[in-house]
Amino acid sequence: MEVLRTVAALRQWSREERNGGHAIGLVPTMGALHAGHASLIRAAAACERVAVSIFVNPTQFGPNEDYARYPRTFDADCAVAEAEGADIVFAPTVEELYPAGATTFVEVEGLSHRLDGASRAGHFRGVATVVAKLLIASEADRAYFGQKDAAQVAVVRRMVADLRFRAEIVVCPIVREPDGLALSSRNLFLSAAERAQALVLSRAVRQAEALAAAGERRSSALIAATRRCFAAVPEVRVDYIACVDWATLDPVEIATPGTLFAVAAWVGQTRLIDNTILS
Numbered sequence: 391m392e393v394l395r396t397v398a399a400l401r402q403w404s405r406e407e408r409n410g411g412h413a414i415g416l417v418p419t420m421g422a423l424h425a426g427h428a429s430l431i432r433a434a435a436a437c438e439r440v441a442v443s444i445f446v447n448p449t450q451f452g453p454n455e456d457y458a459r460y461p462r463t464f465d466a467d468c469a470v471a472e473a474e475g476a477d478i479v480f481a482p483t484v485e486e487l488y489p490a491g492a493t494t495f496v497e498v499e500g501l502s503h504r505l506d507g508a509s510r511a512g513h514f515r516g517v518a519t520v521v522a523k524l525l526i527a528s529e530a531d532r533a534y535f536g537q538k539d540a541a542q543v544a545v546v547r548r549m550v551a552d553l554r555f556r557a558e559i560v561v562c563p564i565v566r567e568p569d570g571l572a573l574s575s576r577n578l579f580l581s582a583a584e585r586a587q588a589l590v591l592s593r594a595v596r597q598a599e600a601l602a603a604a605g606e607r608r609s610s611a612l613i614a615a616t617r618r619c620f621a622a623v624p625e626v627r628v629d630y631i632a633c634v635d636w637a638t639l640d641p642v643e644i645a646t647p648g649t650l651f652a653v654a655a656w657v658g659q660t661r662l663i664d665n666t667i668l669s
Contacts, residue, residue: 416530422575450516609633
């Protein structure tokens with residue numbers, strides 16, 4: 391497995407592979423790879439060649455967020471990527487993706503200010519910008535994302551459709567710990583006590599799933615039941631509980647198959663998210 395550091399090197403690799411008749415699968419990550427990322431890399435093997443990007447993107451962090459302390463485990467990440475079958479890792483510097491004086495950003499209006507975008511100003515502008523840069527540089531045929539970041543998926547899908555990128559966006563299921571906690575690089579920040587408290591997110595999501603499966607379709611009832619679930623763990627501070635159309639992130643009054651039910655909450659100083667697609 392090769393590590394590439396520049397856009398020019400990534401583009402050259404991609405064009406050589408595509409000229410050889412190989413499809414390119416891209417797995418964009420910020421590193422600190424876990425089993426969820428590994429599942430994306432394995433899914434990308436549906437393409438003949440797999441590129442994994444490792445880049446902690448500064449533009450998607452707010453001034454008071456955790457950019458400086460975000461886990462950086464590059465050597466271990468490369469080992470995971472190689473073990474799961476990646477052909478290359480793209481690991482640029484900040485200066486490589488954001489040249490001095492850069493003033494161009496991508497913003498998906500409307501969607502970027504809902505759910506996580508409502509509490510993290512500028513977050514989705516940073517996400518859309520870096521994903522656009524990665525898609526342009528890699529000329530990927532498919533890009534793989536996890537359902538855990540469902541709001542991010544909605545933003546990226548809209549951007550790809552609006553800008554006519556060639557890449558197909560492939561969404562893979564949430565990977566969980568045996569006790570239900572959704573895997574996240576930020577789980578590394580949790581103390582033992584916080585780790586136990588964090589399970590309320592997956593319990594809340596399962597509560598909504600169970601009610602929907604029993605026939606409850608009113609969003610207000612699903613949200614109210616979830617709030618009661620969170621109330622049992624007062625140490626956890628809810629950011630949002632939402633029942634929305636996955637394509638637009640607009641709230642819905644009645645859940646239908648494909649409706650996104652999503653939660654976000656602070657566990658200590660760590661913000662976690664979870665969701666389910668109701669069926």
